[in-house]
Amino acid sequence: MAHKVLTRFKERSSEQQEEVREWCASKVEPYISFLQSLDAELWLETQNTCSELKTSAEKKLQALGKDLGGGGNYHILYFMTRYLQAKEVVETGVAAGWSSQAILTALQKNENNGHLYSSDFPYFRYENPESLVGYVVEDELKENWSLYIDGDENNLPRIEKDIQAIDIFHYDSDKSYRGREYAYNCMAPYFTENTLIIFDDIQDNFHFRDWVEKTGHSYKIFEFENKFVGVAGGFLEKTE
Ligand SMILES: C[S@@+](CC[C@H](N)C(=O)[O-])C[C@H]1O[C@@H](n2cnc3c(N)ncnc32)[C@H](O)[C@@H]1O
Numbered sequence: 001m002a003h004k005v006l007t008r009f010k011e012r013s014s015e016q017q018e019e020v021r022e023w024c025a026s027k028v029e030p031y032i033s034f035l036q037s038l039d040a041e042l043w044l045e046t047q048n049t050c051s052e053l054k055t056s057a058e059k060k061l062q063a064l065g066k067d068l069g070g071g072g073n074y075h076i077l078y079f080m081t082r083y084l085q086a087k088e089v090v091e092t093g094v095a096a097g098w099s100s101q102a103i104l105t106a107l108q109k110n111e112n113n114g115h116l117y118s119s120d121f122p123y124f125r126y127e128n129p130e131s132l133v134g135y136v137v138e139d140e141l142k143e144n145w146s147l148y149i150d151g152d153e154n155n156l157p158r159i160e161k162d163i164q165a166i167d168i169f170h171y172d173s174d175k176s177y178r179g180r181e182y183a184y185n186c187m188a189p190y191f192t193e194n195t196l197i198i199f200d201d202i203q204d205n206f207h208f209r210d211w212v213e214k215t216g217h218s219y220k221i222f223e224f225e226n227k228f229v230g231v232a233g234g235f236l237e238k239t240e
Contacts (some may be wrong), residue, residue, distance in 0.1 A: 021203050024221055024228040031229075035079050043122035046079045049109075051077075051203070053101055057136035061096065066126055068135060071098020072172050072200045075223040076231070080196055081106035084235065086167035087114045090159060090190075092152050092183055093172030094120035097134035103170075104141035117146045118165060119155035152179065156186040164189045172200040180207045185211065193234040202230040 036043045045193035053074065061068060074092075081089060081103050089103050100118055109115035133149055146162065148155035152173055169187055171180060180199065191197070202208035202221070208230040213217045219232040 006019065010158050013202060016205070017203070020206055020209075021228075023057040023206075023209055024203050024223075027221040028223050028228065029220060031073070031076055031220075031224070032219065034222075035076070038079075039083060042082055045082070046075055049105060050075050050078055050102065053098070053105065056138075057096070057098060057101065060136050064132075064135065066124070066132070068096035068132060070125060070233060071096065071102075071223070072170070073222065073229050074098050074102035076198070076222065076229065077170060078102040078106045079166075080168060080198075081114070082109060084167055084194075084196060085110055085112060085114075088117070088163050088166050088190075089114065089168045089170070090117045090119075090163065090166050090187060091172065092119045092156075092168075092174075094118045094134050094147065094149075095123075096132070097137040099170060099172060100134050100145065100147075101137045101141070103168075104137065104145055108141060109145055113144075115144050115146065117159045118148065120147070120149050121151040121173070123150055126169050152183050152186075156183060160186065160190070165188050165192050166194045166195050166200070170198045170200070175204045175207045177207045180211075184211070191233075196231065196233045196235050198228040199232075201227050203228045 078097050084105070089105065090100055094100050100116060103116050107116060120133050122133050126132060126134050130149055134147055148158055166187060167189065172181055173179065199208050212232055217232040218236040219230060220236060222229045222231065
């Protein structure tokens with residue numbers, strides 16, 4: 001327990017956060033040129049679809065009149081779900097559902113019966129916070145969606161029962177070192193040599209750096225809205 005508290009304390013110290021940011025900044029590369037180099041036409045599709053997604057999500061949220069926070073880098077998620085023709089996608093952290101909407105839209109476009117499994121824990125300081133999880137997700141996309149809202153520690157063991165091989169894993173929930181490790185260890189048996197693993201907000205602590213050093217995975221770091229996203233997995237090794 002004392003060790004956990006000390007680790008959390010260190011993670012939050014501004015000194016360590018600065019060090020982590022410096023590490024991320026020293027490795028960062030532009031995500032747009034990377035995605036364009038994979039498939040320029042798909043990047044155009046991604047831009048158009050994500051711009052529609054943004055307009056429609058902002059309209060919904062404006063009408064709701066509540067601040068549910070912004071989304072992660074949903075452009076990467078849309079692009080990669082289409083590019084890899086993903087069938088099983090797992091994400092942690094839903095909030096308003098920008099990432100979920102992007103992945104589900106891409107799965108629908110793939111027309112290959114892909115499914116998204118999402119884990120969240122409602123944190124909004126509003127009445128009935130559960131009703132706000134995934135608020136921007138369109139109803140017509142929900143048939144390919146399993147949403148669990150009891151926290152990763154309860155949700156991931158449930159999700160495990162329904163999956164076989166994860167194509168894309170997107171982590172965007174509890175940002176602590178321990179939370180990231182827990183989710184990774186839980187899902188690791190379902191990763192294949194091609195699974196794309198994405199950790200959001202890797203500037204929060206050294207989890208991503210330590211993990212890539214330990215596993216030897218090839219990785220890329222992208223910047224989005226002054227935050228960093230770490231992307232790794234066998235797929236990247238094939239692009240090198
Ligand atoms: C940054 S938001 C996710 C944003 C979302 N990916 C998007 O693009 O719209 C983080 C979410 O993770 C949830 N969360 C935090 N700790 C969690 C935990 N232990 N288990 C599951 N969800 C958690 C928060 O309640 C919040 O809804």
